[in-house]
Amino acid sequence: MKRAYYIQTLGCQMNYSDSERIEAVLNHMGFRKTDEMEKADMVIFNTCSVRQKAEDRVFGQMINIKKLRKQKPHLITAITGCMVRTTSHRHAENRDALLRRSKETDFVFRIEDLPKLPALIQACWGDTVPTDIHEANLKNYFNINPVYSSTAQAFVPIGTGCDNFCTYCIVPYSRKREKSRSMDDIVNECTRLVENGCLEITLLGQNVNSYGLSNLDKKTDEFNDMTTPFVDLLERVDALKEKGLKRLRFTSNHPKDLSDELIDAMARLETLMPYLHLPVQSGSNEVLKRMNRHYTADWYRNLIKKIRSAVPGIAISTDIIVGFCGETEEQFMETYTLFEDIKWDMAYLAQYSTRKGTFASQHMADDISAEIKSKRWHRLNKLLIQSSLQGHRAFQDKDVQVLVEQCKNGVCKGRSEHFKTVVFHADKNMTGTIQTVHVTKAREWQLEGELTKR
Ligand code: SF4
Numbered sequence: 420m421k422r423a424y425y426i427q428t429l430g431c432q433m434n435y436s437d438s439e440r441i442e443a444v445l446n447h448m449g450f451r452k453t454d455e456m457e458k459a460d461m462v463i464f465n466t467c468s469v470r471q472k473a474e475d476r477v478f479g480q481m482i483n484i485k486k487l488r489k490q491k492p493h494l495i496t497a498i499t500g501c502m503v504r505t506t507s508h509r510h511a512e513n514r515d516a517l518l519r520r521s522k523e524t525d526f527v528f529r530i531e532d533l534p535k536l537p538a539l540i541q542a543c544w545g546d547t548v549p550t551d552i553h554e555a556n557l558k559n560y561f562n563i564n565p566v567y568s569s570t571a572q573a574f575v576p577i578g579t580g581c582d583n584f585c586t587y588c589i590v591p592y593s594r595k596r597e598k599s600r601s602m603d604d605i606v607n608e609c610t611r612l613v614e615n616g617c618l619e620i621t622l623l624g625q626n627v628n629s630y631g632l633s634n635l636d637k638k639t640d641e642f643n644d645m646t647t648p649f650v651d652l653l654e655r656v657d658a659l660k661e662k663g664l665k666r667l668r669f670t671s672n673h674p675k676d677l678s679d680e681l682i683d684a685m686a687r688l689e690t691l692m693p694y695l696h697l698p699v700q701s702g703s704n705e706v707l708k709r710m711n712r713h714y715t716a717d718w719y720r721n722l723i724k725k726i727r728s729a730v731p732g733i734a735i736s737t738d739i740i741v742g743f744c745g746e747t748e749e750q751f752m753e754t755y756t757l758f759e760d761i762k763w764d765m766a767y768l769a770q771y772s773t774r775k776g777t778f779a780s781q782h783m784a785d786d787i788s789a790e791i792k793s794k795r796w797h798r799l800n801k802l803l804i805q806s807s808l809q810g811h812r813a814f815q816d817k818d819v820q821v822l823v824e825q826c827k828n829g830v831c832k833g834r835s836e837h838f839k840t841v842v843f844h845a846d847k848n849m850t851g852t853i854q855t856v857h858v859t860k861a862r863e864w865q866l867e868g869e870l871t872k873r
Contacts, residue, residue: 421451425459429476430467432670433623434500436574437530438465439565441499444536446566456483460493461540465530466500474502481523488523495525495543499533501593506532508542531579534559561600571822571851572619573612577605577652581625582633583673585700586711586778587743587771590625597626597633601641602648606655613659618853619666619822620656627669628676647680657688665853666822666836670696674722675713686729693730694838697723698738702757703750706743709783716757723761734810734837736765739799742792743771744783751795758802764810764837766803770796804863811839811861818871821856823849840865 424445428438441463442452453459462484464477477498488494498517505515508526515527526539567573578599581590609620624630631641631648642648656667667690674697685691701707702716714722726733739754758766770792773785814835821841823833826848833854835841842865843856856868 421449422460423453423458424450424461424463425453425456426463426465427456427480428465430465430500432574432621433576433579433625434465434467435568436565436576436623437500437533439567439574440530440533440560440563441465441536442566443563444533448537448540457487460491461495461497463497463499466498466502477502478521481521484523493544495540496523497539498524498527499530501589503527503529504593505529506535506539508539531560533563561604567612567617569824569851570616572621572824573617574621574623575605575608575612576600576623577627577630578624578633580633582629583626583713584711584778586709586783587740587774589774589777592776594625596635597629598635599624599631599633599642599648602631602652602655605652609656609659609664610662613662613664616663616851618664618851619668620659620664622652622656622667622669625671626673626676628672628678628681632676647678650678650680650684653681653684653688653691657690660690664690667691668694668838672697674699674719677722677726679725682726682729685726685733692836692838693733694736694836695726695733696736696738697726699757700738700740701743701746701750702754703746704753706746706750706754709745709779710740710743711778716753720757720760732813732837734764734839735761736767736838737761737763738767738769740769740771741795741799742787744779744785744787746771746787746795755798755802758799758806762806762809763803764839765807766799768796768799768803808861808863811863811866814839814858814866815861816858818855818857819866819868821854823852823854826850835866841868842866843868843870845870 426438426441428434456462464480466474466477484496502517503515505513506528507514507518509518517527518524525543528535528539561576578597580594580597582597584591612620628649630652631645636642645651699719700710700712704715707715723735741751771785773780819835819841821833821835823831825832826845829844829846830842831845831849832840832842841856855871857871858866858868860867
């Protein structure tokens with residue numbers, strides 16, 4: 420019987436996309452996937468390190484691993500994702516700190532070292548047959564064909580790492596410097612996907628709109644002649660509409676890198692959906708400076724104006740951190756006012772928590788009490804409920820196109836062009852198809868509607 424693996428993924432879409440590549444390697448090695456940790460012979464945690472909570476959850480899970488190991492002494496456990504600094508196993512001289520913290524972990528690997536996974540497993544289970552996946556480097560990591568979790572939708576990474584060093588963020592240390600994937604590689608992966616029936620592609624990266632412009636990218640010849648490589652990439656992927664691509668999205672963006680050319684492309688390219696995620700983090704110039712974000716609140720306001728005038732009706736979401744080091748009541752109120760002005764369709768609100776290894780953790784005091792953070796979070800959340808409802812009401816009594824993601828017990832759920840969650844009844848499974856739905860009810864967090872008869 421084939422050995423089984425279980426992967427638990429925490430964090431952003433990038434981690435989910437990475438897990439699809441891990442699956443491909445393990446399937447290639449002859450393992451089978453299980454959705455129950457208890458049935459696994461190997462457990463891999465692919466975790467986020469942006470939030471301390473994700474890390475705590477992984478260490479919490481180690482209690483279950485310890486229990487499981489009593490029944491299954493051969494069980495192996497690994498950690499990958501942003502928490503890992505050095506690919507290593509428990510007996511290595513240069514061990515990652517995670518291996519010292521967790522006795523239950525057998526090895527850890529940086530996601531860029533995914534091609535080393537077979538060798539790491541073989542070191543634990545000597546009887547495992549190695550595969551022909553070659554040496555570890557970024558190019559090979561991207562070259563591993565993932566096991567896509569859906570045929571209609573796919574997340575395609577276009578680069579990794581980040582050069583921005585926001586003071587609260589661990590990504591530039593964990594994923595290292597920003598490096599873009601070759602444009603031909605990306606377009607080839609997208610083409611294969613579309614030829615196999617993929618309708619929606621989301622291009623992924625920590626900072627997609629600086630694609631091809633990082634210091635490491637400048638050292639390669641590939642992007643030399645391009646002034647707006649991300650727009651060039653979007654144009655090439657958009658051309659796949661001839662082969663059947665219906666929707667193109669990208670995330671995440673840094674406001675400072677959102678060029679006029681990109682705004683123009685958003686208005687012009689047929690498959691680009693009218694939705695943009697543009698993290699603001701704070702509405703206070705002082706706080707933005709301490710966060711090292713390189714823009715002001717008014718600059719962000721103007722950017723939103725430009726985008727909304729180029730793409731009328733576009734849905735825009737954001738990320739906001741409340742209670743960042745030293746955030747005064749007045750500074751919080753500047754975020755509150757910005758929220759009232761912009762009325763984001765969606766906002767992912769976080770209460771600041773120190774992330775070990777970041778600039779803020781070493782040089783700034785986490786001096787806002789949990790109570791104040793929570794109060795500020797709730798105040799913004801109230802605004803969010805109003806603005807989200809208002810955004811949804813714009814679709815009341817209108818038809819929207821929904822790419823159906825799941826159907827269960829006669830209820831289907833999917834996303835509209837504007838990335839709104841839409842729910843409707845259907846007597847058959849429509850997963851993976853695009854349906855026209857007439858919106859009958861706008862709620863805070865979703866639209867409800869009826870399938871339009873064709
Ligand atoms: S842009 Fe800032 S928040 Fe985003 S990944 Fe880079 S350092 Fe982190």
